[in-house]
Amino acid sequence: MPLTRRQFVQSALGAGLAAALPAGFFSACSVSSKTAGASSAIGSSGVQRQFADSSPIVFPKNFFWGTATAAYQIEGAWKEDGKGESIWDRFAHIPGAIKTGETGDTACDSYHRWREDIALMRAMNLNSHRFSIAWPRIQPTGAGPVNSKGVDYYSRLVDALLEAKIRPFVTLYHWDLPQTLEDAGGWPNRDTASRFSDYAEIVARALGDRVSDWMLFNEPFAFCYLGYLEGTHAPGRKSLLDFLRATHVVNLAQGAGFRALKAARPLARVGSAFSMISCEPATDSEADKLAADRAHEITNLWFLDPALKGRYPESLAFLPDLALGIKANDLDEMRASLDFIGVNLYYRSLVSAPGTVERISHTQEWLFPVKVGSANQGPKTDINWEVWPQALHDMVMRITRDYNRPVIEITESGCAYNDSPDASGEIRDARRIEYHRQYLAGLARAISEGADVRGYHAWSLIDNFEWAEGFGQRFGLAYVDFKTQKRTIKESGKWYAKVAAENVLPAGA
Ligand code: FCB
Numbered sequence: 001m002p003l004t005r006r007q008f009v010q011s012a013l014g015a016g017l018a019a020a021l022p023a024g025f026f027s028a029c030s031v032s033s034k035t036a037g038a039s040s041a042i043g044s045s046g047v048q049r050q051f052a053d054s055s056p057i058v059f060p061k062n063f064f065w066g067t068a069t070a071a072y073q074i075e076g077a078w079k080e081d082g083k084g085e086s087i088w089d090r091f092a093h094i095p096g097a098i099k100t101g102e103t104g105d106t107a108c109d110s111y112h113r114w115r116e117d118i119a120l121m122r123a124m125n126l127n128s129h130r131f132s133i134a135w136p137r138i139q140p141t142g143a144g145p146v147n148s149k150g151v152d153y154y155s156r157l158v159d160a161l162l163e164a165k166i167r168p169f170v171t172l173y174h175w176d177l178p179q180t181l182e183d184a185g186g187w188p189n190r191d192t193a194s195r196f197s198d199y200a201e202i203v204a205r206a207l208g209d210r211v212s213d214w215m216l217f218n219e220p221f222a223f224c225y226l227g228y229l230e231g232t233h234a235p236g237r238k239s240l241l242d243f244l245r246a247t248h249v250v251n252l253a254q255g256a257g258f259r260a261l262k263a264a265r266p267l268a269r270v271g272s273a274f275s276m277i278s279c280e281p282a283t284d285s286e287a288d289k290l291a292a293d294r295a296h297e298i299t300n301l302w303f304l305d306p307a308l309k310g311r312y313p314e315s316l317a318f319l320p321d322l323a324l325g326i327k328a329n330d331l332d333e334m335r336a337s338l339d340f341i342g343v344n345l346y347y348r349s350l351v352s353a354p355g356t357v358e359r360i361s362h363t364q365e366w367l368f369p370v371k372v373g374s375a376n377q378g379p380k381t382d383i384n385w386e387v388w389p390q391a392l393h394d395m396v397m398r399i400t401r402d403y404n405r406p407v408i409e410i411t412e413s414g415c416a417y418n419d420s421p422d423a424s425g426e427i428r429d430a431r432r433i434e435y436h437r438q439y440l441a442g443l444a445r446a447i448s449e450g451a452d453v454r455g456y457h458a459w460s461l462i463d464n465f466e467w468a469e470g471f472g473q474r475f476g477l478a479y480v481d482f483k484t485q486k487r488t489i490k491e492s493g494k495w496y497a498k499v500a501a502e503n504v505l506p507a508g509a
Pocket residue numbers: 070073218219222275344412459466467475
């Protein structure tokens with residue numbers, strides 16, 4: 001059975017060692033988890049109540065209440081105004097690549113409807129919006145001349161956001177590599193790092209007079225793994241070596257892009273948004289705890305430690321330099337003293353150590369002793385991801401402890417629930433309200449324990465093109481009728497508007 005997007009970590013950990021993993025190698029653990037002191041009561045809508053929510057919680061002054069989107073998932077206009085082809089344009093057109101057979105050619109048509117989208121943000125009282133720039137709109141072939149119409153689009157968007165008193169929070173790369181660069185080797189090709197830093201400089205010069213907060217990458221682990229090893233995302237390659245090389249080139253690009261952006265705009269605040277999964281030991285055994293720590297390094301630190309420490313995490317030490325393509329000076333080149341750490345977190349995983357027999361019978365587990373699985377204790381969203389608010393709290397605290405209290409932005413968290421309008425046209429998505437309420441309560445707990453968290457960006461503003469899932473999974477605070485492109489704010493969007501306006505998480509029902 002092909003892995004879904006969220007199961008990627010299961011096989012990713014083993015994938016570092018062999019291209020052809022036996023099916024089910026990292027199958028889900030069946031053990032149940034400890035709940036780390038969580039109360040685990042089930043709320044009225046079935047969402048896990050792990051944090052007391054009987055009284056309102058006030059958030060820090062100037063907290064950023066935002067939403068997040070990505071260019072390919074919302075813009076459409078895939079061939080307009082001189083835009084070049086991206087790897088997602090190409091990939092989505094391959095029969096069978098997208099579960100529903102759909103493409104992002106039109107998506108939410110935000111390229112034309114961005115005013116409506118900003119109106120939604122206003123109605124939700126947001127003061128931050130995270131969006132990404134489509135590289136092939138700026139440089140159609142990923143190198144050389146700038147497409148001024150592409151720049152104009154984002155320039156107008158930035159102006160309108162500022163006008164609405166919404167912070168433009170810009171991601172440079174949310175997965176849509178210009179196809180020409182993929183044809184030249186894609187992320188495994190070292191030259192792509194230089195192309196990325198040129199692109200970063202162009203955008204910084206064009207928008208950096210008005211944009212102060214940037215993310216270089218969105219979820220580097222996810223796009224390298226899914227795109228180059230598992231092949232379920234663009235560009236659809238399935239090669240262990242390509243995957244390993246891609247991770248290293250992205251780390252080089254992160255360093256180079258950081259320097260280029262800072263050179264152009266010294267006052268800019270620059271981070272990246274990392275996919276993070278709280279890795280819990282499946283049992284209290286020392287072996288499982290050790291395995292969970294290893295899994296944490298691979299899943300969460302593969303792109304963070306190179307930036308902040310100039311080295312790969314310990315758990316990758318067994319990989320020869322040749323496998324990753326590391327050359328002299330590369331470790332220094334990867335460094336980027338990020339101004340903040342962006343955390344995208346949706347759920348946790350349960351990790352156990354493989355037993356002796358498993359280790360002997362699988363070389364992979366001998367060399368890399370972790371078994372990672374998803375957990376089934378909390379309720380599941382429609383995309384089958386476990387709701388586990390404690391995970392956000394735990395991850396934020398772990399990063400806070402391990403990296404000397406860095407500035408953290410929650411760059412994504414959210415849930416797919418496919419509720420549709422009722423007879424009166426309302427979208428009553430109580431489960432989404434409970435999701436955000438509990439994740440925010442966990443976050444508030446982390447802040448009260450000393451974490452320096454500056455903002456929370458709900459994924460997503462509107463229902464959109466969910467990559468290989470097509471339009472089948474709705475994450476929005478606003479509903480989109482994809483036939484008419486009509487947007488309707490869901491009950492959760494109205495609730496979020498109140499939270500943002502008051503800077504207070506209200507007590508639960
Ligand atoms: C994240 C991606 C984002 C969206 C959400 C649901 O991993 O960064 O684009 O697909 O998941």
